[in-house]
Amino acid sequence: MSRVEHQPGWVVHRRPWRETSLLVEFFAREHGRIGLVAKGARSARSPWRGLAEPFVPLSASWSRRGEMGTLTGLEPAGDRHALAGRALWCGLYVNELLLRLLERDDPHPTVFDACEAVFRGLAGGDEPQSMLLRRFELALLSGMGVAPDFDFDAAGGDAIRPDGLYHLQPEVGFVPVERGGAGVFRGAAIRALAAGSTDQRETAREMRELMRTLIDHHLAGRELATRRLLAGAKGKSTGGSDS
Amino acid sequence: MSADPFDELLEALRCLPGVGARSAQRMALQLLERDRDGGRRLADALATAMRDIRRCRRCRNFTSDEECRICRSDRRSSEVLCVVESPGDVLAIEAATAFDGRYFVLLGRLSPLDGIGPEDLGLDLLGERLDEEGVAEIIIATNTTVEGEATAQYLREMAESRSIRTSRLAQGVPLGGELEHTDRSTLAHAFSSRLPMR
Structure with a gap:
């Protein structure tokens, strides 16, 4: 049996379990994604009631024997990131990526920090949601160790030129090509992504396409429900938030 | 060998929320020992309810008719539509307010990470109502x-694309509540969305 005390982390997702408990997918900075049972967390008198929610910086303690741990302590470690409207959907998209792409028990402190940044940015509303998501996606893939080299091409190892065209091969990298086509991106978009630049209206669509190609490759056929939500909602969108 | 009727009853009672092995036994003994009539009434009522109660075709609330009492009433305004997650929410709002509009019951909530999308909540049906009924305001009470x-x-x-006004229930400090004992998220929200005094 192992015990862990006061670990910073996020609730990625939670589901009701039995009468009053929750099954929590917790993403801890030093422990990665773990499954925890929060006994009695839904009962009226529980101090954890309403606390085991996404987007709240938390400090958790748990004990564990086998696959699932048992939550023994939970406290807020900061203020809830107040995500509203489409920003909330974007936050759920981030959580769905964590759930689908990260293995359990695989620590990813840099991804954890990127979560903090993307939630803060989405709550603040100062930067376009699309840019915040692109930056998170890149941090996620880099943290997993599967991001291609955004600085040098995969053929001769030359620096990526803004005016060049490159074919993205997820397991290989960016291969210079002569002509555009499916899976071909401009060097300018690749460079902008690597730099995390925030004001790139003309390459925004291309950057989204590029990250999507990479993420889809690692999802291996699984679909993202939040992506469908962001793409398919009716009415006038506030723009630029799509994943 | 068929199962013992007493054990069957205990097992069946345990489908109720909050009922474990001990409460199931207590309930079964109460009906068998002291209130056989009550037990028969319960059995009949359950059978009838399970057979006859379905979803209202306009608001998805439970009803034994094609349309529920609220949807059929001509005393209720069609201009304001209150959208809630569950039939229990309709009962709560009916008991607490003088709301005289109509309802739409989602019977759930969007939860993409659990695979629950707009199509599972009857939102196409809601869209049809918005297009046809001249709704002027949607009160979002999820x-x-x-x-x-x-x-x-x-x-x-959905509402904005049809130029329909929306409002959301206010969130804040409970009436009669003490700030000191209000949870931190609620208090932060109440503080940032404070209202001018009237």
Whole structure:
């Protein structure tokens, strides 16, 4: 049996379990994604009631024997990131990526920090949601160790030129090509992504396409429900938030 | 060998929320020992309810008719539509307010991470009502959970694309509540969305 005390982390997702408990997918900075049972967390008198929610910086303690741990302590470690409207959907998209792409028990402190940044940015509303998501996606893939080299091409190892065209091969990298086509991106978009630049209206669509190609490759056929939500909602969108 | 009727009853009672082995036994003994009539009435009522109660075709609330009492009433305004997650929410609002509009019951909430999307909540049916009934305002009364808020955003976009006004239930300090004992998220929200005094 192992015990862990006061670990910073996020609730990625939670589901009701039995009468009053929750099954929590917790993403801890030093422990990665773990499954925890929060006994009695839904009962009226529980101090954890309403606390085991996404987007709240938390400090958790748990004990564990086998696959699932048992939550023994939970406290807020900061203020809830107040995500509203489409920003909330974007936050759920981030959580769905964590759930689908990260293995359990695989620590990813840099991804954890990127979560903090993307939630803060989405709550603040100062930067376009699309840019915040692109930056998170890149941090996620880099943290997993599967991001291609955004600085040098995969053929001769030359620096990526803004005016060049490159074919993205997820397991290989960016291969210079002569002509555009499916899976071909401009060097300018690749460079902008690597730099995390925030004001790139003309390459925004291309950057989204590029990250999507990479993420889809690692999802291996699984679909993202939040992506469908962001793409398919009716009415006038506030723009630029799509994943 | 068929199962013992007493054990069957205990097992059946345990489908109720909050009923474990001990309460099931207590309930079964109460009916068998002291209240056989009550037990028969319960059995009949359950059988009838399970057979006859279905969803209202306009608001998805439970009813034994094609349309529920509220949808059929001509005393209720069609201009204001209150969208809630569950039939229990309709009962709560009916008991607490003088609301005289109509309802739409989602019977759930958007929860993409659990695979629950707009198509599971009858939102196409809601869209038809919005197009046909001359609704002027939607009161969004989904829960204040992450999923309830995600659903609220979807409803808002549905309404805005049809130029329908939306409002959301206010969130804040409970009446008679003490600030000191209010949870921190609620208090922060109440503080940032404070209102001018009237």
